[in-house]
Amino acid sequence: MFVSDCLNVNEKGHLTIGGADTVDIAEKYGTPVIVYDENQIRKNCRAFVNSINEYYDGKGRVLYASKAFSCLEMCRIANEENMGLDVVSGGEIYTALKAGFPAEKMYFHGNNKSLDEIKYALESGVGRIVIDNPEELQTISELAKTTGITANIYMRIKPGIDAHTHNFIRTGQIDSKFGFALETGEAMECVKLASKAENVNLIGLHCHIGSQIFDIAPFVHAGEVMMKFIADIKNETGIVIEELDLGGGFGIKYLESDKPVKFEDYMDPVSKAVKESAEKYGVPVPFILIEPGRSIAGAEAVTLYTVGAVKKIPDVRTYVSVDGGMTDNPRYILYQSSYTVLCANKADKPRDMTVTVAGKCCESGDLIQENTDIQTVEKGDILAVLSTGAYNYSMASNYNRVPRPAVLMVKDGKARTVINRETYEDMVKNDI
Ligand code: LLP
Numbered sequence: 330m331f332v333s334d335c336l337n338v339n340e341k342g343h344l345t346i347g348g349a350d351t352v353d354i355a356e357k358y359g360t361p362v363i364v365y366d367e368n369q370i371r372k373n374c375r376a377f378v379n380s381i382n383e384y385y386d387g388k389g390r391v392l393y394a395s396k397a398f399s400c401l402e403m404c405r406i407a408n409e410e411n412m413g414l415d416v417v418s419g420g421e422i423y424t425a426l427k428a429g430f431p432a433e434k435m436y437f438h439g440n441n442k443s444l445d446e447i448k449y450a451l452e453s454g455v456g457r458i459v460i461d462n463p464e465e466l467q468t469i470s471e472l473a474k475t476t477g478i479t480a481n482i483y484m485r486i487k488p489g490i491d492a493h494t495h496n497f498i499r500t501g502q503i504d505s506k507f508g509f510a511l512e513t514g515e516a517m518e519c520v521k522l523a524s525k526a527e528n529v530n531l532i533g534l535h536c537h538i539g540s541q542i543f544d545i546a547p548f549v550h551a552g553e554v555m556m557k558f559i560a561d562i563k564n565e566t567g568i569v570i571e572e573l574d575l576g577g578g579f580g581i582k583y584l585e586s587d588k589p590v591k592f593e594d595y596m597d598p599v600s601k602a603v604k605e606s607a608e609k610y611g612v613p614v615p616f617i618l619i620e621p622g623r624s625i626a627g628a629e630a631v632t633l634y635t636v637g638a639v640k641k642i643p644d645v646r647t648y649v650s651v652d653g654g655m656t657d658n659p660r661y662i663l664y665q666s667s668y669t670v671l672c673a674n675k676a677d678k679p680r681d682m683t684v685t686v687a688g689k690c691c692e693s694g695d696l697i698q699e700n701t702d703i704q705t706v707e708k709g710d711i712l713a714v715l716s717t718g719a720y721n722y723s724m725a726s727n728y729n730r731v732p733r734p735a736v737l738m739v740k741d742g743k744a745r746t747v748i749n750r751e752t753y754e755d756m757v758k759n760d761i
Contacts, residue, residue, distance in 0.1 A: 332582040332669055332715050333628040335366035342677035344631070344713050348742035351633055351673045355711045359750065360635045361653035361734040363722055367406070368740060369629040370718075374410035377621055380596040385603075385617055392436055394577045394622030395421050397719035402738060402747040403626070404428035413456070415577070415620045419446040426453060436574065436618070438485070438535075440507050447472055451480060459483040459535045459574070461508055463519050466526055473528035482523065483533035483574060484509060486516055488554040492539040492547035492578065508536070511558060520562050531568060533615075534559065537576025540623060543588060548595055549602045551575060556606030556615075563612055574618035575599065581627040583667045583716045592624070623719040630718030632657060632734070633673060636710040637689075646700070647684045651712055654688010655695040656731040658714065658721045662694045670697070672704040673711040680704055686712065690729050722748070730756045 331337070337345045343352045347366035354364055374393070381389040393407040394415040404425045407414055413434040416422050425435060432454040439446075440461040447468055450458055460466050460482050473480040485508035509516035523531040538551050552575060559570045580589045600617075607614040634651035641647045660666040670686055672678070680702040688695035697714055706712065725733045732751030737744045 332585065332587075333366075333369060335369040335629055336631070336715065338676045342675060344671065344673040344676040346631055347739035349739045349744050351631065351713055352711055354737065354739075354744055355633045355635065355673070358735055358737060358744070358746070360633050360711065361651070361657055362750075363630055363632050363657070363717060363734055363736045364744065365626070365630040365718055365736070365738045365747075367738045370403075370406060370626055371410060373621075373625045373629070374407065374412060376592050377619065377625070378411055380593045381617070381619070384593070384596045384600040388614065389617035389619070390434075392574075392618055392620045393625055394620045395425065396723060397622030398626045398630075398721075398723050399424050400722075400736065400748050401428040404430045408434075413618070415622070416455070419443070419449050422446075422450060422453060422455060432456065436483070436620075444468060444472075451476060451478060457481050457483055457533065457572075459485050460519075460523075461485050463522055466519065466523055466529065470526040470529050478528065480529050481532050482529050483535045483572065484516065484519060484523070484531065485535045485537075486511060486555065486558060488536045488538065488551045490538045490547050490551050490554065492542045492544065511554070516558065517561065517565065520566060520568065524566055524568055532570065533572030533574060533618075534570055535574040535576065535618075537620070538578060540578045541580045542578045543580040543590060545590060545595055545598055548575065548578075549598050552599050552602040553606050556603060556610060556612070559615065560606075560610030560612050563610075569613065571613065571615055572618065573603065573615040574620065577620035577622050577624070579621055579624040581624050581716060581719075583628075584669055589624075592621075625719075627719035628716045630716070630721075632714045632717040632721065634712045634714070636706050636708055636712055639684075639707060647682070648687045649684045649703075649706055649712070650687045650689060651697070652689055653731075653734060654690050654697065655692065655726075656688070656690060656728050657725050657734050658688075658697060658717060659724050659726065660720060661696050661698060662692075663724075668698050668701070668717070669715040670701050670703050671713055671715070672706050673713040675704040675706075675710065676713075678704040682706065686714075690731065692728075727751075727756060732756060 377391040392413040392415040433456040638650045685699045686697040735750035736748035
């Protein structure tokens with residue numbers, strides 16, 4: 330019935346998540362509030378981990394892409410579920426370390442890591458640093474030398490696959506701020522630089538072809554392109570690349586009409602393609618990594634708001650205003666992202682009203698969804714926006730000095746706070 334198995338409707342006609350009544354949660358914790366189902370997050374983690382075991386003989390690791398939603402509890406869960414972590418800033422490294430996440434299972438991405446971030450990663454023992462440009466290679470080499478360590482690095486490659494337009498033409502992706510292009514020769518050039526650089530060990534390659542992808546073919550194709558490059562590296566330089574990180578990007582359900590592919594259905598053909606390419610090119614089968622973010626946490630949370638004004642503009646539209654908006658969910662204003670919206674306290678009623686859900690910010694574009702069907706709502710109702718678990722809290726802001734919402738996790742029907750609601754005091758804590 331819903332976008333995730335963790336959602337249901339109880340005998341009161343209220344929306345539930347992980348068995349907990351969302352209307353009770355809104356009353357107890359206030360709104361806006363983001364509520365996750367912990368069991369469902371863990372199930373997703375296990376589905377990914379198990380599929381590597383099943384289809385790739387366990388020769389791999391799943392990294393949770395913490396940019397989707399990072400906090401201490403989420404890092405603890407990823408660790409307990411035997412995953413590594415994709416981190417993309419000093420702040421994400423710090424959060425993970427605070428949560429007790431082992432540094433050696435962190436993979437540090439980013440197209441412009443600062444000197445301080447690289448130092449921090451090296452000193453903390455972050456497992457792999459994914460270099461994005463030759464400048465970074467040089468900085469890492471110099472810093473590693475002064476601290477007397479050898480840094481294990483990957484190179485981020487642009488495999489030339491645009492997963493969103495079904496365009497596999499290799500020139501299609503040169504225009505990206507991330508990584509090294511294959512077709513211009515810059516990738517091979519940097520491999521050669523890396524082979525000569527002191528205190529660095531090039532052991533892996535990485536690529537990431539996009540996000541919210543529902544097709545299998547681009548992932549398979551990326552695997553093949555990367556394996557071909559691994560073979561080219563071996564032939565030209567003698568370097569044997571042992572690890573291959575194929576990134577994240579697996580699509581989830583925002584709308585009933587979205588049809589995500591089961592993760593196993595990616596992993597099976599991708600594994601086959603990588604193994605077959607290894608044989609074809611005479612290179613070892615690499616240790617493989619994947620980096621799901623959205624597909625771990627995205628569909629397993631809802632945001633609850635309280636309805637304020639309902640403004641009917643005859644022959645134009647009806648605006649339903651809520652007590653949050655672009656500050657806790659900037660994805661509509663940024664990408665016009667689709668969401669399913671419903672009235673949590675009338676979840677068993679027909680959706681007979683077409684409305685535009687508006688946030689509270691001083692900005693006309695501050696909308697959560699336009700022309701969406703919901704139950705007939707009025708002031709005081711609780712509105713639930715589904716699938717807000719990825720890139721919502723992590724991209725939240727304090728525009729208009731609106732405090733960020735609280736974040737809860739429900740486990741076996743019981744809710745607990747994992748991030749406190751910000752206070753007005755928090756709004757001025759760095760002001761002088
Ligand atoms: N690995 C790398 C190197 C990435 O850049 C990303 C996402 C991931 C893994 C995880 O991708 P996922 O499995 O979550 O699709 N803010 C946008 C999404 C940006 C994705 C950035 N990179 C949104 O709200 O849709």
